[in-house]
Amino acid sequence: MNAVAHIYDGGAPATADGRDGRNAWLGFGVHTAASLWWAMVNERLRNPAAVALLAYLVDFHVVPARLRPGFERHLSSLSLALVYGALAAGLALAVRLNDRLDHHEEENGDKSDERGPAKSRPYRVVAPETLR
Numbered sequence: 001m002n003a004v005a006h007i008y009d010g011g012a013p014a015t016a017d018g019r020d021g022r023n024a025w026l027g028f029g030v031h032t033a034a035s036l037w038w039a040m041v042n043e044r045l046r047n048p049a050a051v052a053l054l055a056y057l058v059d060f061h062v063v064p065a066r067l068r069p070g071f072e073r074h075l076s077s078l079s080l081a082l083v084y085g086a087l088a089a090g091l092a093l094a095v096r097l098n099d100r101l102d103h104h105e106e107e108n109g110d111k112s113d114e115r116g117p118a119k120s121r122p123y124r125v126v127a128p129e130t131l132r
Contacts (some may be wrong), residue, residue: 001028001031004026004027004030005023005027005070007067007070008030009026038052042095048087048089048092048094048095050092051086051087051091056084060072064114068088
């Protein structure tokens, strides 16, 4: 979380929170903005694996070194792959949940499973005390 604070400050990626957790707050803001950006891209492409690969390519082969995430200096290659795999998994989960929500909103014309207006009872309800 702290490593991406170097995008704002320059220099080497941070390993500590900094004064009053500043690096952590900056990191949280940058990660949140990046996550929202890639979620919007995923909404358009609807291919989480391709979006995660695109995020990797942008992070490490398109942007200048100063704008790279910075956590690559603190993680192994396997851990870095797991980071982008987790991004793909999170985006895939979002696609699945959105599809389920969209499915519930579709109007299919079949009203047999929906409850209609209350039907009147075929008999009159009589209170027990009136039967005496």
